[in-house]
Every structure is written in C-alpha cells, then in structure tokens.
Amino acid sequence: MCLNGYFAAASCGFLKWRARSIALRICWLFALALILLGITAAISPSRSQELIQRPKDTEAIIARGTIRVAITKFDLPAFHWHTSNGGLRGPEIELVRRIGRLLKVGVEFIDDCPTFDSVIDAVDSGRADIGVSKLSQSPSRILHVRFSEPYLVLRQAFLFNRATIGTQAGGRPPEDVLRTFNGAIGVIAKSAYVGFAERNFPDAQIVEMQTWEDSIEALVNNRVDVLYRDEFEIRRVLKSNPALNVRFGSAAFTDDKSYLSFAICASCVRLQQFINYQIADNRVPFTLSGLLASQAAN
Amino acid sequence: MLALSKAINRPSVSISAVVFAIWLGVMNFSFLEYLQPLGDMYVGLMQMCVLPFLLATIPLAMRSALTSGTGGKIMARIVIWLIVTIAVVSIIAILVPRTIFSVMPLDQSVSSRIGALFGASADGVDIEMALNPDLAVSTGSQQTSGLLAFIPTNIFAALSSNDSLRVIIFAAIFGAGMVVSERRSGISVFGALKHIQAVCIMIFEWFNLLVPMGIIALVAPPIAHLGPDVYAVLAPFVYAFFATSVLLLILPIIVISLRLRLVPAFVFGRILNPLTLAIATRNALICAPVALETLKDEIGTSPEPCDLFIPMGFAVIRFGNIVHFATATLFIGYLMGRPFSVLDLVLVAALSIMASFATIGVAGVAGLAPITAVLRPFGLSYELALPLLVIVDPIAGMIRAMLNVALNMPIPVLASRRRVAEVAMVAAPAE
Numbered sequence: 025m026c027l028n029g030y031f032a033a034a035s036c037g038f039l040k041w042r043a044r045s046i047a048l049r050i051c052w053l054f055a056l057a058l059i060l061l062g063i064t065a066a067i068s069p070s071r072s073q074e075l076i077q078r079p080k081d082t083e084a085i086i087a088r089g090t091i092r093v094a095i096t097k098f099d100l101p102a103f104h105w106h107t108s109n110g111g112l113r114g115p116e117i118e119l120v121r122r123i124g125r126l127l128k129v130g131v132e133f134i135d136d137c138p139t140f141d142s143v144i145d146a147v148d149s150g151r152a153d154i155g156v157s158k159l160s161q162s163p164s165r166i167l168h169v170r171f172s173e174p175y176l177v178l179r180q181a182f183l184f185n186r187a188t189i190g191t192q193a194g195g196r197p198p199e200d201v202l203r204t205f206n207g208a209i210g211v212i213a214k215s216a217y218v219g220f221a222e223r224n225f226p227d228a229q230i231v232e233m234q235t236w237e238d239s240i241e242a243l244v245n246n247r248v249d250v251l252y253r254d255e256f257e258i259r260r261v262l263k264s265n266p267a268l269n270v271r272f273g274s275a276a277f278t279d280d281k282s283y284l285s286f287a288i289c290a291s292c293v294r295l296q297q298f299i300n301y302q303i304a305d306n307r308v309p310f311t312l313s314g315l316l317a318s319q320a321a322n
Numbered sequence: 323m324l325a326l327s328k329a330i331n332r333p334s335v336s337i338s339a340v341v342f343a344i345w346l347g348v349m350n351f352s353f354l355e356y357l358q359p360l361g362d363m364y365v366g367l368m369q370m371c372v373l374p375f376l377l378a379t380i381p382l383a384m385r386s387a388l389t390s391g392t393g394g395k396i397m398a399r400i401v402i403w404l405i406v407t408i409a410v411v412s413i414i415a416i417l418v419p420r421t422i423f424s425v426m427p428l429d430q431s432v433s434s435r436i437g438a439l440f441g442a443s444a445d446g447v448d449i450e451m452a453l454n455p456d457l458a459v460s461t462g463s464q465q466t467s468g469l470l471a472f473i474p475t476n477i478f479a480a481l482s483s484n485d486s487l488r489v490i491i492f493a494a495i496f497g498a499g500m501v502v503s504e505r506r507s508g509i510s511v512f513g514a515l516k517h518i519q520a521v522c523i524m525i526f527e528w529f530n531l532l533v534p535m536g537i538i539a540l541v542a543p544p545i546a547h548l549g550p551d552v553y554a555v556l557a558p559f560v561y562a563f564f565a566t567s568v569l570l571l572i573l574p575i576i577v578i579s580l581r582l583r584l585v586p587a588f589v590f591g592r593i594l595n596p597l598t599l600a601i602a603t604r605n606a607l608i609c610a611p612v613a614l615e616t617l618k619d620e621i622g623t624s625p626e627p628c629d630l631f632i633p634m635g636f637a638v639i640r641f642g643n644i645v646h647f648a649t650a651t652l653f654i655g656y657l658m659g660r661p662f663s664v665l666d667l668v669l670v671a672a673l674s675i676m677a678s679f680a681t682i683g684v685a686g687v688a689g690l691a692p693i694t695a696v697l698r699p700f701g702l703s704y705e706l707a708l709p710l711l712v713i714v715d716p717i718a719g720m721i722r723a724m725l726n727v728a729l730n731m732p733i734p735v736l737a738s739r740r741r742v743a744e745v746a747m748v749a750a751p752a753e
Contacts, residue, residue, distance in 0.1 A: 181447060187658050190701030197698070198705070199451040224453055255447060266441035267434035270657050273705050275449035 082127065082294045085153055090130045093120050094143045094152035094287075097136050098235065101260070102315040103158050106135075115310060116156045119175065123302050139214035144169055147287045153295065155287035160216035160254075169290055172299045174283035176310040178254035179276040180220060183261060186273045188249045202250075202275055210239040210248035216282070217252050224280060225252075243272065254282045256312055263316065284310075330531055333591040336598040339534040340541065347545025354546045361539030361602070367529045368536075368599070368608045373481055373489055375522035375611050376633050378515045380490060381497025383629030385512055388501045396627050399737035404639065407733055411641050412671035414569055415648040419562035420667065423656040426558050435555045436657065440709055448705035472682075486607050487637050487682050494634070526611045533599065540602045544716030552713055559653040560714070566645055567721045570729060571597075577732040582621060592620045596727050604719040605685065606636040606726035613731055627734035641729035642722030643678035644671075647693050650711055654702045662700075670696060686719070687712050 085091050095112070099105035104114035112133055124131035134152050137143045143155040148168040161171045182202060192201045206227035211217040213232035221230045231248050233239040240261060242248045251258070255276045262269055286303075288296045329335075346354060387393030474480050474488035481489060504510045553560050575593065579586040596613040600606060610633050617623040617632070651670050655662055662670065673696040680692035690711050694704040711718070 186703040186706060187660065187701060190658075190698070190703055193698065193701065195699040198703075199449060202449070202451065203453055203455070259447065262441055266438035267430070269437035269440040270433050270706065273449065273703055274447040275451055276447040277453045278450055279452045279454055 080150070080153075080289060081292045082298060085129055085295065086127060088129070090132045091120075091124050091127060091154065092132045092134055092152045094134045094137055094146035094155040094157075096140065096143060096157040097138055100158050102256070102318050104156075115315075116158075119302070119306060120154075120156055123299060126302065127298070140212070140216065141165075141214035144287050147289055150289065153289050153292065154299070158254075158284055159287050160220075160282040161285050162216040162219050164219055165216065165287070170288040170292065170296050171283075172286040172288060172296060173303055174285045175303045175306065176284045176312075176315075178256050178282045178284065178312065179278065180217075180224075180252070180280045180282055181255040181258040181274060181276040182250045182252060183243065183258045183272050183274055184250040185243065185246070186271060189273070198273075198275070205250065207249035208247070210242050210251045212236055212239060212253070220280070221252050244268070256315055259316060326531065330533065333594045335534055336537070336594050339537040340598060340601060343538045343541035344545060346538065346542040348550065350546040350549065354543045357539040358543045361536060361543070364529075364532055364536035364539060365603050365605070365608070367532070368526070368603055369484075369605070371522045371525050372608055372610065373484070373486065374518060375526075376486065376490055376607075377493050378519040378522065379611075379614070379629055380493035380633055381500050382512060382515055382519060383626070383633075384494060384497030385501045385504075386626050387630055388498065390626065392626070393630075396630060396737055400627060400631050400733060403733050403736040404635075407729060407736075408639070408641075408644070408675060410573070411570060411644060411729055412648065412675060414573075415566055415645040415674065416652070416667050416671050418566040418569060419649045419652045420662070422562040422565060423558060423652060426561070428558070428656060428659075432555075432558070433657065436710070439552065439555045439713065440706065448703075490633055490637050523611055523615065530612070533595075533602070536602045537598055540604075541720070548714070548716065556710065556714060558656065559649065559710075562653065563646065563649045563718065563721065566649060567725060570641070570645060570725055574728045574732040578621065578735050581732070581735050582623070584621070589621065592616050593728065593731060596731070597724050600723035600727040601720045604723045606640075606642075606723050606730070607633075609723075609727050610636045613727060617731060617734060621735070623735050624738035627737045631734045631737070632730065635730040635733060636726065638679070638682055639730055640678040640681055640722070640726050642725035643681050643689065643692075644674045645725055646711075646718060646722050647674040647677050647696050650693060650707055651696045651700070651702065654697060654707045655700060657706070658702060660700060660702060666700065669699065673699065687715055690715065 095104060095116070100114075100116075102114070104112060104116040107113055112135065117133075120133075121131055134146060137146055137155075137157070140157060140159060143152075143157050143159060144165050145168075146152040147155040155169070159165075159171075161174070165171070182205075184198075184202065188207065189198045189201050192207070204227065205225050207229065208231050209221050209225060209228045210231050210233055211221050213234055218230065218232060221228065231242065233242060236253070236257065239248070239251050239253075243251050251261075255274075258274050258276075262272070262274060286299050288299060387396060472487055472491060474485075474492040477489070477492045479485075480492065500511065504512070575586050575589050578584065578589045578593070582589075593613075593616060596609040596616055599609045599612055603609070613636070614628055614632050617628045618625045648670055651674065652662065654660075677692040677695045680695070681689040684691075690708060693707060693711070697704050697707055
C-alpha cells in the first residue's frame with residue numbers, strides 16, 4: 025500500500041513537470057509569433073509606401089491590364105484616322121495595337137487631344153502612358169516626356185508662294201531667300217513647328233493656324249507667304265491639289281528633319297525599350313513614298 | 323551614188339518623210355519604240371565625220387580669207403549681219419508670244435491642267451537645300467568657267483569628248499598658223515585637207531541615203547511618247563513657240579530669195595535638206611556639211627563667207643535657244659500672272675541672247691538650264707519652268723535645231739557679194 029502510495033506520488037510529480045514544460049514551450053512559441061508579427065507589422069508600411077512611390081512602367085500597365093494611348097482627335101491621313109463607325113485605323117494605330125498584344129494588355133485610346141502639344145500634355149500629366157500622332161521630337165518636348173526611336177524621319181519643308189519668293193530673290197536663287205526667310209510663315213498652332221520656325225527663322229513672322237486646312241487656305245489667300253511642315257504633308261498638298269503647283273513651290277531642307285516618335289511617360293524606361301524594339305522589328309516600315317502612295321493620303 | 327543621194331533628198335521625199343513620221347507618232351503604234359535604236363544609229367553615223375570635216379574645212383576657209391585679202395571685209399559684214407539677224411530674231415521672239423498670250427486669257431482650268439502635268443512629271447520637291455550650307459558636304463566637281471571653257475587646252479580631249487566649239491577654235495587658230503607657215507616655207511598640206519574635206523562630203527552623201535529612214539526613226543517615237551494630251555495642256559506655249567518658229571523659218575527663205583534674186587519656192591526646196599536633217603538629228607553642227615553644200619553649190623553663195631561662218635555660226639549662234647528661252651519666259655510669266663513692261667521685254671530679249679551662249683557645247687535637256695538666268699531677274703520660277711520644258715523638249719529640240727540652221731544660213735548670203743547663182747537658177751526649173 026505504502027509502495028503503491030510512493031509510486032502514485034512519483035507519477036503525479038512527473039506529470040506536473042511535463043505539463044509545465046509543455047506550457048512553457050507554448051509560451052515561447054507564442055512570444056516568437058508575437059515578435060514575428062511585430063516585425064511584420066513594423067515593415068509592412070514601408071513596403072506599401074515603396075509600391076506607391078515606385079515609378080510607373082510596364083509592371084503598372086500590365087497590372088492595370090490596359091495601355092492608355094493619347095492621340096489627336098483630328099485625323100492625320102496616312103498615319104491614323106477615324107472610320108465611319110467611330111473606330112480608329114492607320115499604321116500608327118496598328119503599331120500601337122501590336123505593342124498592346126505583345127504586352128498582353130488592352131489598348132485604350134484617348135482621342136480627345138485637340139492639338140499635337142496636348143498629346144504630349146496627356147502623357148506628361150499621366151492621363152496616358154504613351155502618345156502617338158506624327159509627333160516630332162523637339163527640345164521643349166524632351167523636357168517633359170521620353171521619346172522612342174523615330175519610326176519615320178522626314179525632312180522639314182516649305183510650301184512657298186513662287187511669285188513672292190521670286191520677287192524677294194531679285195535674280196538670286198530662291199534658296200537664298202528661303203534660308204533667311206523674314207516674311208510670314210504659317211504653322212499649325214501648338215505643334216513642334218512653332219518651335220522649329222522660331223529657331224530656324226528668327227526674323228520671320230510666325231502665324232499660328234488652328235488646323236492644316238486653315239494654313240493652306242491662308243497661303244492660297246496670300247495671308248502667309250510660306251507653310252512650314254514636313255515633306256510628306258507639303259507633297260501631299262500638291263498631290264491632292266495639282267493646280268496649286270503653278271502658284272506654289274516646295275523646298276525640303278536636307279539638314280533639318282522631323283523625327284516622328286512615340287511620346288512615352290517620363291518614368292517608363294522599360295516601356296521605352298519595349299517600344300524601340302517593336303519599332304525596329306516593325307514588319308511594315310513607314311516610308312515616305314509608301315505613305316504618299318497610300319489611298320488614305322489622297 | 324551622188325545622183326541617188328540627190329534623188330532621195332528631194333524636198334518632196336523629205337516632206338513626205340516628216341509627214342509620215344508625224345502620222346506614225348500621232349497614231350502611237352507599238353512598234354515605234356523599236357525605231358529609236360535605228361534613229362540613234364543614224365545620228366551616230368552622221369556625227370562620225372563632223373569633227374574631221376570641221377578640222378579640214380575651217381583651215382581651208384581661213385586660208386581662203388587670208389589669201390584673198392577680203393577676209394577682213396567679209397568678217398566685218400558677217401558680224402554686222404549677225405547682229406542685225408540676232409536683233410530681228412529677238413524682236414520677233416518677244417512680240418509674237420506676247421501677242422498670243424495677250425489674246426489667250428489664262429483661266430483656272432488651264433492652270434489646273436498645267437499644275438497636274440507638272441505634278442505628274444515632278445518626282446519630289448522643287449528645291450532640295452541645306453538651311454545651313456556651311457555644314458553641307460559639297461559634292462560638286464570643279465568646272466572651268468568663263469573664257470577658259472572655250473580654250474582647247476587639250477585638243478585630243480576635246481575631240482574625244484565631242485567638244486565641237488573647242489575643236490572649231492583650235493581649227494581656226496591652227497588654220498591661220500598653217501597659212502603663215504605656208505607663206506614662209508612654201509610647204510602646204512591644204513591639198514590634203516581639201517581631199518579630207520571631199521572624203522567627208524562623200525561619206526555624208528552616202529549616209530544621206532538614209533535620211534528618210536532617219537527622219538521617221540527619230541521623229542515618230544518622241545511624238546508618240548508625248549501624246550496629244552500634253553500639247554493640249556500646254557497649248558498656249560505650243561502655239562506661241564510654233565507660230566514664232568514658223569515666222570522665223572519663213573524669214574530666211576525670203577531674205578535669201580531677195581538677196582540672190584531667186585524664187586522663194588526654189589530656196590525653200592534647197593534649204594529643206596539641212597532643215598530635215600536638223601529635225602532628225604536635233605544637232606545643228608551635224609547639218610553643217612549639208613548646209614555648206616546647199617549654200618555654195620545649190621544656191622550659189624560665195625564660198626568664202628560660208629566656209630568662214632557656217633561651222634562657227636552653227637556651233638555658237640543658237641537662234642533656236644534664243645526663241646525658246648524668250649517664249650518660255652513669257653509663258654511662265656503668263657502662268658504666274660507676271661506682267662511685262664516694254665523695258666522688261668527688252669531685258670527678256672537681251673537675257674535670252676546671253677543665255678543662248680551658255681548652251682554652247684551642251685546638248686539635250688542640260689541645255690535648258692541657262693534659262694534660269696532669264697527667269698530669275700523677273701522673279702519667275704525656274705523650278706516650275708524646267709519640268710514643263712523638259713516634257714515638250716523632244717519636239718522643242720527639233721524646232722530649236724531647225725531655227726539654229728535656218729537662221730544662220732542667210733548670214734553668209736547677206737555678207738557675200740551679190741552674185742547671180744547660175745547653177746541654182748539652172749537647177750530651179752527642174753523643181
């Protein structure tokens with residue numbers, strides 16, 4: 025009996041020790057969990073902050089599932105134009121859609137930009153990821169957005185009144201007058217050509233027109249002496265209205281060119297590289313002769 | 323052979339060939355494109371003996387002038403009549419187109435069609451220029467200019483490059499030297515030169531057998547190539563240039579007839595040979611041997627002024643270019659709405675004469691470039707003019723060559739002593 029009592033007491037002490045040991049371990053585990061939780065809680069605000077502050081690039085576009093593309097609300101024949109059912113077509117649109125397909129995202133066109141500069145503004149303000157609308161690279165624009173490699177390089181050109189330039193030349197070659205032109209130059213308002221005209225023809229009176237059609241009308245009605253734009257647009261005017269050939273001549277500048285590129289958000293380094301690659305790999309390259317011959321240009 | 327050559331080159335045959343060629347061209351038969359090589363071959367054959375002929379003829383003419391003692395007087399008369407002829411041609415070349423343009427008002431449809439023609443022919447912009455020429459890379463080669471361009475520094479180079487003016491200048495200087503040397507040493511090679519000249523004339527007569535074929539092969543393809551639409555679009559210019567040219571082609575016939583007291587129809591029949599050759603070859607100098615033969619042997623002009631003037635005149639005095647440049651300038655002014663005062667018209671004439679000298683030694687479309695010197699003082703666009711002139715140049719070139727030949731021919735006739743041309747008068751009834 026007494027032996028039984030001894031064994032019973034010993035057994036009871038062992039069980040108590042065992043229970044205390046398990047409770048202690050649970051306490052340790054709980055404390056460890058609390059420490060880990062504390063550490064996690066401590067670091068999680070800085071990570072979310074990092075995610076918020078990290079520059080927008082392809083990740084954000086892919087995460088969003090859509091690339092937002094700013095374009096002019098007016099058509100640019102042979103480059104992009106609205107169809108009768110409200111859709112968009114043209115080589116620029118095709119190139120953008122290809123970029124969207126390869127990024128595996130949808131394309132959202134923001135086609136409410138009333139001027140070329142407003143396309144740049146849309147990209148600069150973050151309303152759009154990229155902009156495309158025959159946009160020329162220019163020093164002032166480069167300060168606000170990135171530019172892709174040019175998908176087309178066009179010579180800058182004049183459409184000039186033959187009689188006016190001939191009279192001013194006074195027997196000299198017309199090149200001499202055009203080179204230091206000091207008459208009225210018509211350019212599209214809020215386009216890169218405003219800056220080009222100010223830089224290349226400081227003595228000229230620069231007349232900004234709302235649209236290209238307004239500019240042509242101003243030239244025909246002698247309100248300006250020359251129009252300043254790229255060679256494609258100058259030749260397209262004469263091609264679509266051959267009668268103008270008699271009164272107006274064309275001059276292309278061999279040393280001053282328009283580099284037509286995509287405007288890309290300032291932080292989108294990888295997107296810029298991605299677009300550059302697609303431009304280089306473009307299966308249907310842009311050419312001046314091809315664009316002039318295209319039905320859309322006429 | 324000579325009889326056969328003369329028979330083939332009868333005026334009736336030449337006129338028939340020209341009319342037939344024009345008909346073929348207008349009908350635009352597909353086989354005409356195959357005629358062009360034949361025509362080129364014919365021009366090549368005719369050109370073959372031109373420079374040897376000039377090298378023989380000019381020293382002989384120098385000898386004749388220097389030994390007869392009348393060379394100075396003849397030269398003076400040639401210069402006077404040359405100035406008179408240039409003045410008359412310039413006046414007509416200004417007045418006729420101006421009159422035609424004044425009675426043909428330019429409406430919008432004409433302007434549109436000409437603009438469309440220009441647009442279709444121009445492949446690119448009018449002017450390609452550097453805004454900063456200091457940075458542009460110059461690719462132009464150095465070219466001799468001014469009087470140095472006429473000096474035959476290397477006669478063999480001039481011969482190999484077919485530079486006829488330098489060859490003529492060399493032949494004149496060398497001929498004078500040969501005459502002086504002959505007087506001093508008594509040694510003469512003029513007999514050999516006469517033989518060379520006779521050989522060249524004989525070869526020309528052989529090739530003259532091919533004249534009708536040459537006319538057809540060279541006239542029909544360009545007419546077919548242009549098509550009637552071009553003439554319709556450029557109608558004001560075509561009318562003005564054709565009317566002026568016809569008047570100026572009649573002028574030498576009348577002058578020669580009056581001077582030599584010949585029947586105009588007879589003179590027309592005689593000078594038709596060099597004129598048809600000019601139409602076919604579009605090169606006045608190729609016509610020089612035939613023109614000399616016509617003037618001396620068939621019309622009966624003194625040989626001295628003919629030998630002295632015709633080679634030099636055909637190479638240097640380009641009446642056709644004067645008429646072409648003046649008409650084209652007035653036409654571009656008409657297109658661009660630029661009025662011309664009397665002083666302007668005098669200036670157009672003077673500048674056209676000067677520009678014609680800049681075409682010496684230049685053939686084809688390149689010979690149109692000097693018109694820039696006529697257009698630019700009036701603020702007219704060379705860039706507009708050139709493509710339009712190039713379009714019609716295949717035909718305008720024929721007319722220019724005809725005028726160069728026809729208007730040079732009366733000058734030695736006027737400068738020579740009045741001489742009754744017995745040979746010609748005897749030959750006249752045969753026509």
